[in-house]
Amino acid sequence: MLEEALELKDEVIKLRRDFHMHPELGFEEFRTSDVVEEYLENLGIEVKRMCTTGVVGSLKNGSGRVFALRADMDALPITEKNDVPYRSRHPGKMHACGHDAHIAMLLVAAKILSNKDFDGEIRFIFQPAEEGFNGALKMVTEGAIDGVEAIAGVHVWSELESGTLAISPGPVMASVDGFKVIVRGKGGHGASPHQTIDPVVIASSIVLNLQTIVSRNVSPLKSAVVTVGRIYGGTAFNIVPDAVTLEGTVRAFEPEIRDLIENRIFTISRRIAEAYGADVEIEYTRMNKATVNDEKLTDLAIKVAKRMGKWKPQDRTMGGEDFSEYASRIPGVFAFLGVRNEKKGIVYPHHSPKFDVDEDALPIGVAFEASMALEFLKQGMD
Numbered sequence: 001m002l003e004e005a006l007e008l009k010d011e012v013i014k015l016r017r018d019f020h021m022h023p024e025l026g027f028e029e030f031r032t033s034d035v036v037e038e039y040l041e042n043l044g045i046e047v048k049r050m051c052t053t054g055v056v057g058s059l060k061n062g063s064g065r066v067f068a069l070r071a072d073m074d075a076l077p078i079t080e081k082n083d084v085p086y087r088s089r090h091p092g093k094m095h096a097c098g099h100d101a102h103i104a105m106l107l108v109a110a111k112i113l114s115n116k117d118f119d120g121e122i123r124f125i126f127q128p129a130e131e132g133f134n135g136a137l138k139m140v141t142e143g144a145i146d147g148v149e150a151i152a153g154v155h156v157w158s159e160l161e162s163g164t165l166a167i168s169p170g171p172v173m174a175s176v177d178g179f180k181v182i183v184r185g186k187g188g189h190g191a192s193p194h195q196t197i198d199p200v201v202i203a204s205s206i207v208l209n210l211q212t213i214v215s216r217n218v219s220p221l222k223s224a225v226v227t228v229g230r231i232y233g234g235t236a237f238n239i240v241p242d243a244v245t246l247e248g249t250v251r252a253f254e255p256e257i258r259d260l261i262e263n264r265i266f267t268i269s270r271r272i273a274e275a276y277g278a279d280v281e282i283e284y285t286r287m288n289k290a291t292v293n294d295e296k297l298t299d300l301a302i303k304v305a306k307r308m309g310k311w312k313p314q315d316r317t318m319g320g321e322d323f324s325e326y327a328s329r330i331p332g333v334f335a336f337l338g339v340r341n342e343k344k345g346i347v348y349p350h351h352s353p354k355f356d357v358d359e360d361a362l363p364i365g366v367a368f369e370a371s372m373a374l375e376f377l378k379q380g381m382d
């Protein structure tokens, strides 16, 4: 399989560069989805459109098992700073997370699979809007995984040695939540603080106390993050404002830890505000669940990666993924493909305006995806 994928290396790179030059943001993947649809149709794969810019291909042979492979297609609102011939043609938009590579790899995997003999169905899910819009949930709602028994996804990973496949069972990416705390005090003159209820001081106290959740409430053996990333309020140096707003994010692997943190954010914010005589308004939004790799399916994925000589244990990350919408409903495995780009000397992280993948690794992702589908259809997870 790897040999076959290597023979198609030029094609996967050409596709990736084409998508890279034409990045589109979440739910705006119009050109991208047209290219995907046309490519699949040329392979004789049955295609359905979903969620406007989502594409689902179905390759069917007989009535056996049903396996799905997933790629996300959206770019980020970043202006590219790489000086390469395939640089983004659209200022303010860039494939800075590698989703261009995901689309290209899955298309070429579909090409290889369209020439194979197997019993069952392979579903190719090209979803819109992974970056913060939860496109996966919308695809699930519109039936993308109806009848599917298991699913695999690959994410290119810039820190990981190029060409390795990092795969481990259990939670590999964190749940992602957002919160907003509005502290309403009483404004006044900066020189007469005693006549005000100062929301700046109260908000500051809340920020510091929120940091005790991870250090004092979560077990030291568990992982969690509480980050306040935004704080705003006030209009001038000598005015005590009426209100101050805090915004932040919460990351965790276990649902119990997630619940615990949510509760503590409410309690701490309310009690502190109350102690100072202020009001508080709290919004808490659950965005993505944790991405948890199914034990048995992960065994199969590790076997496939080991056979290719590319397997490594996966380091968990507190980053999130809407792949969890699939993997929380059916057995799923989410693998990281190393694309560490040493050619430029410095390795730029995901979401950097200088992010760039090592394209030599892409055939390995292609071979992994195609092999996973065939192995699953052949033997299931036993």
Ligand code: ZN
Pocket (backbone or CB within 6 Å): 097, 098, 099, 130, 155
């Ligand atoms: Zn991504």
